[in-house]
Amino acid sequence: MPVAGTYDCLTKTPMGTQKGVLTVVPEGDTFTGEISGDLGTMPLENGTVDGDTIRWKMTMTKPMKIDLDCTATITGDDLAGKIKAGFFGTMDLTGTRRA
Incomplete structure (x- = not known):
């Protein structure tokens, strides 16, 4: 299953559960995209694709600036991963591809 798509x-x-819309646009073994949500839009940086696993970085600016390291595995239309947020630790990320 390709990793391309838009995921809720x-x-x-x-700060509680945050909703976002993740867009993944593969370009071979790399990808670009963004995540948009209540805290604004963050571009995905240094995206890599390894089979069904994607890895990327992004920089959150609200409510404070923090660099985020992200990884997710896509199985069918489901996405599951982790976001490492510095001293805040690691957060769970889940998603479903839009039809």
């Missing part, structure tokens, strides 16, 4: 996502954060 939930991230379990210290």
Whole structure:
């Protein structure tokens, strides 16, 4: 199953569950995209694709600036992964591809 698509996502954060829309646009073994949600839009940086696993970085600016390291595995239309958020630790990320 290709990783391309738009995913409705939930991230379990210290501020509660955050909703977001993740867009993944593959370009060979790399990808670009963005995630948009209540805290604004963040571009995905340094995206890599390894089979059904994607990895990327992004920088959150609200409510404070923090660098995020992300990884997710896509199985069918489901996405499950982790976001490492510095001193906030690691947060669970889940999502479902839009039809």
